Amino acid sequence: MLVAQMPSWFELIVNRDDLELQPSGGSNVNQTPLRTAADLVGAHDKAIDAAKRALRGSNEDQLAKPWSLLVKGNTVAKQPREIVIRDTFMHLSHHRAQLTVYLRLLGAPVPAIYGPSADDQTFA
Secondary structure, rough: OOOOOOHHHHHHHHHOOOOEEEOOOOOOOOOOOOOOOHHHHHHHHHHHHHHHHHHHHHOOHHHHEEEEEEEEOEEEEEEEHHHHHHHHHHHHHHHHHHHHHHHHHOOOOOOOOOOOOOOOOOOO
């Protein structure tokens, strides 16, 4: 299963000037399949650590510099890194919300996100 590791985007946004989604020579981003829960958790933890290092090593001037998203060499988005980082956090929240819907549809309990969910028996 190929899984997009969205937390890895933060390090990429801070430390690279762009991301080419469809480079002519093939992907320049590691897309190693993550096949087990342990692989997913390990990749997530590694991405979070890299994001923290990148953000701690940056400054306001660096985050104000433009970052570009390219497709087949064409710039489809160009914004200051600080805006792209904000949008990435919002995108993560969107996927978290999608996950709660899928959990509900599967009859699985929804974990606490911003506090206890209605599935938590201590929720009053």
